[in-house]
Amino acid sequence: MPLVRIDVPDHLENGLESQIGDLVYDAMLESLKVPVDDKFQVLTRHAESQIVKPKSYQGIEYSDQLIIIQITLNEGRDTDVKKAFYAKVAHSLHSRLNIRKEDILISLVEVNKENWSFGNGEMQYGP
Amino acid sequence: MPLVRIDVPDHLENGLESQIGDLVYDAMLESLKVPVDDKFQVLTRHAESQIVKPKSYQGIEYSDQLIIIQITLNEGRDTDVKKAFYAKVAHSLHSRLNIRKEDILISLVEVNKENWSFGNGEMQYGP
């Protein structure tokens, strides 16, 4: 039950944010082993000036097309799983959508599995 | 001091997001025992294509009106309190606003009570 927020600049091609969302979901299936159909995302386009980034940070140079992907998900994935996920997202967005790997920022926020209701007012993952 | 983000599709009736916010606040008063007037919310309407959801997930079928409620709040509520809150929100949005219970996604993000300043540059809940 991850919830994914994807923020993109609005000079990106229309609809590209949906394609990004699809590929992030695919990477979550493969690397994070989320269940099929566990695909809940909020996509937002922003004026370029409203996605603020440095020219570069620790050697990585950003263009005006930084994409920010923030994912709230259950805690418990280990280091290797997270690493594989980051690599998969970057590879996939680059090879399929021609997005620069430098321009992909991923932030994970981990929560307890009791912290979700995905419908009907029930705690589906709780005890 | 929860901070509530509510994301709704923009084909919902105008202003419905405010009514949703009011009812979420009422449920927080009743179930989470937040203090009176502890009501801070960011409401956002999105093009339908920008709230991404599956047709169904684990037996729950979604319509084109999924509402996403993400709440940052202090840690410490137990399982029963969270369950009661989810149930209250779903009951309330359904009975008062005719929203399908299936279309209500709730995500909690728990933080330390030192992690807030709600004005004046002070840490109101800290030691």
Next chain:
Amino acid sequence: MPLVRIDVPDHLENGLESQIGDLVYDAMLESLKVPVDDKFQVLTRHAESQIVKPKSYQGIEYSDQLIIIQITLNEGRDTDVKKAFYAKVAHSLHSRLNIRKEDILISLVEVNKENWSFGNGEMQYGP
């Protein structure tokens, strides 16, 4: 690698959100000791009705210009550091931009340092 979300009402002067972002970054450099150029922000303007706040909460009175600053950052700052950061942001926004100190809400969400990729599909802060 904090990720900062700043939500402001849209009757604020155009571009003021960028100035707020700059000052929040300066306060992060000074008080949180983030590295230079660690400046990643999503700024969003909202219709006034979509930033919901009480008339007052615990003695603090809000105007129609509440600014909400939510920061995802690595865990580990102690109480005094957080206090100094809140004070610095409020002082700075007030003295430089004439924003009421009462109208500044700050929320921190702490995460593990493995929870970031800031480009190239790598886990820059991991082991």
